[in-house]
Amino acid sequence: MVGELMAEADSVDADHDAEDAARRCADRKHLAMPVTDKEHRVVGIFTVDDALDIIERAENEDAARHGGAEPLNRPYLSTPVLTIMKSRIVWLLVLAVGATLTVSVLDAFEDQLEAVVALALFVPLLIGTGGNVGNQAATTVTRALALGDVRTRDAIKVLWREVRVGLTLGSSLGVLALVITGGVYGWDIGLVIGLTMLVVCTMAASAGGLMPLLGKSIGADPAVFANPFIATFVDAAGLIVYFLIAMTVLGI
Template identity: 70%
Template structure:
């Protein structure tokens, strides 16, 4: 049993409240008491509870929420969990929920649903909402057009600030945001942006053209992550989205931009670690889904490791002459792989932040070469001292020189891979990890045994 009762939920902290509701769902349900308790919780707490429940139990809990609370909770769930919940709720509940969502949120949910369910939900929408949603669905997957909101307030440059504020007040209920607005001409072409603060601060008779700022925008077909990064870098509450003729077709709000960046960062971190992103909370992911997210990478890395085995086979005679060399193989290839992955992770992050671009390949490689060389000298000096005392100066020199060469090579390759991936339009996180693991292991052994043969004369 939980440490607190359901009647104490409102005064409990988040973790205690979550545990209490989970325990109540696992035990004998007292629905009236649970209903009262859950309705007293913030929406963000309910989202965290649903993240930990199965779809069936989540649907039971979700039905206990009040209508406005239920919509807020649903909007904040991961799209994959929204899809699970849609499958567990009754058709009438789903239709009402779907109609209340913003068009961009609807599109995210539709991407998670079977085609037949998605088609049925779209057909049940009012004509105007269906048209808005269809417009967003018309943009390519991965573009910012799929994540923008078509519900916005636009003002004209010839309007007075008082007229613009009246226009804003008329659309408070149906606009995604009113804190930053596009300024358009008669043909919806973007000519500037203006903030609500500037409109309220200016004298009522001032023209919007006098207080608006230069237009900042993204194209609807631009990459979603790059557009979200631009919005975050510019520190804008909303960024206009335009078509090829510079007409405003939607806006990207800062909360949607941050959501895109968070999702992209989670995806990159997963792939750097050699797994596919789950796209749902861990506890709600099926075991088969966890297996699928890992098995492909394990197979790729296992196939890549056969190259290392072949290199060892080539130098089998060398190992037979100096068996001591075999002791250091795991240490050296492990250090090489770690050095390469460190460089790749650093450069991948710099790419995501816009600090470096593919054209900076030469600068990045030269910088990482120097970093790798210094790391190699530090590690190699230590290895020479320790190994030389135990196995003799010849072996110590082999290990020390290998560290210097291996770290220099691994850092250079690791720094270059993300940039080369971007050039060939591959995900840097996907491209870098398996290549580094395979190439650095095999090349590192060639360097190691080459140095050993030269120093030891074998």
């Protein structure tokens, strides 16, 4: 009987998020899906071609915003130079304002830098490492959000996982920094660098994992909360941690 062969159609609501619907269509390998209204009446059809176009557009946006720019939405070589500049200038201004936090931190700890000049040598290393760790975590979680592997309700799970990842990375890099730096600049400086590396990596991984979830929870694009803002946050917070550890260990 036909009734025995019938099954509930895998449909998508008309007011559902387009990217989520596209990934659902692609993941389940449908050639097309019916689109229904709130009363489950068919109002249209969603094809795999539509899904692939939406996914490609979304991934282009994520890739651009991870690098601190807006998507061009047209071939690069045919895009006017002024348009490319406009796609980047806003983010650069935002990051420049954020970078003033780093300058303020350095100014606040000027006396400590004068007391132990060697501390200034490791500032680029520490903030660079922290920014990279945060970016890695943010990119991973943003991708997981896009694929539906992670939801905003998984924030605690993501935080606990990234804390462990950060601790592991920080321990490995911290021991290496302690040995190398201690052998050249003295073991007290080596201890400062090693401990800072441990704390900064843990902090950066945690922030990198949570910020995309925060963006998703307030209805913003998770990619916007990813790399550019994480780098700015980790730079300022990492320097504060660095100088506090140096003051404690070196007694300055």
